[in-house]
Amino acid sequence: METDFDPIEMEMLQLATAARLLRTAQRIACLTGAGISAESGIATFRDTQTGLWANFDPMQLASQAGFSADPGVVWRWYMDRLQRVQQAQPNPGHRALADLEARVHRFTLITQNVDDLHERAGSRSVLHLHGRIDRFHCNRCGFDHALTMQERSAPRPPQCLACGDSVRPSVVWFGESLPGRILDHAWRAAERCDVMLVVGTSGVVYPAAQLPLLARQLGAHLIEVNPERTALSDMADAYLQGPAGVVLPDLLEAI
Numbered sequence: 001m002e003t004d005f006d007p008i009e010m011e012m013l014q015l016a017t018a019a020r021l022l023r024t025a026q027r028i029a030c031l032t033g034a035g036i037s038a039e040s041g042i043a044t045f046r047d048t049q050t051g052l053w054a055n056f057d058p059m060q061l062a063s064q065a066g067f068s069a070d071p072g073v074v075w076r077w078y079m080d081r082l083q084r085v086q087q088a089q090p091n092p093g094h095r096a097l098a099d100l101e102a103r104v105h106r107f108t109l110i111t112q113n114v115d116d117l118h119e120r121a122g123s124r125s126v127l128h129l130h131g132r133i134d135r136f137h138c139n140r141c142g143f144d145h146a147l148t149m150q151e152r153s154a155p156r157p158p159q160c161l162a163c164g165d166s167v168r169p170s171v172v173w174f175g176e177s178l179p180g181r182i183l184d185h186a187w188r189a190a191e192r193c194d195v196m197l198v199v200g201t202s203g204v205v206y207p208a209a210q211l212p213l214l215a216r217q218l219g220a221h222l223i224e225v226n227p228e229r230t231a232l233s234d235m236a237d238a239y240l241q242g243p244a245g246v247v248l249p250d251l252l253e254a255i
Helices: 007-024 034-038 064-069 071-087 092-103 117-121 180-192 210-217 244-254
Strands: 027-032 106-111 126-128 131-138 167-171 195-199 221-226 238-241
Touching: 007 195, 007 221, 007 238, 007 244, 027 092, 027 180, 027 210, 034 244, 064 071, 071 131, 071 167, 092 106, 092 117, 092 244, 106 180, 126 180, 180 210, 195 210, 210 221, 221 244, 238 244
Parallel strands: 027 106, 027 195, 106 126, 195 221, 221 238
Antiparallel strands: 131 167
């Protein structure tokens, strides 16, 4: 005997399940990806190759080899991306996560994004797995560098004040390891959480993609918010289909 499921009823059931899990959780970990920033107009990494950058390979630009070969091109590309990030504004999804953090005793926000939209929305402590595009350090000695407006518009990266080598964005390039301390904190949050909330990520970029799997393996409930189904969808206790800026405010209201 076949049973017809009303899509709207199923959607409401998923929302109710997610709200109940979050309402009763003592520890929540949240992993966000490019999707939530894309809703604020920040192009995903692959989509940045438009206009002047259409003929450049992002995997080459975001690499030590690319920086060594032509630091000026890499610098100008990142300054263009930085400008776009700073022009963008947090969306309702970012603000909903900040509101959720304020309601929960222990909440850890882990992001794969290099922008600061979570912080601008009010999130207090964010773990940036892939670094931040608005921070800078020396490519050789690691000395932190406070960027000036003049340096932002320069055709080449500035020189380190400590050793004279080139300054670079404090983001993780291809072939580089994620910052160990940040990754350790993220790993512990995944191990200890009652609920892992996954928002706007495809779940294919490692090691970030391991975090929901680890949490699930250790008994945590999994909630996914995404416009499209991913490899995580079938194992999630609740899959909420749609953009974060729509789904997360509804979820917060239902808690």
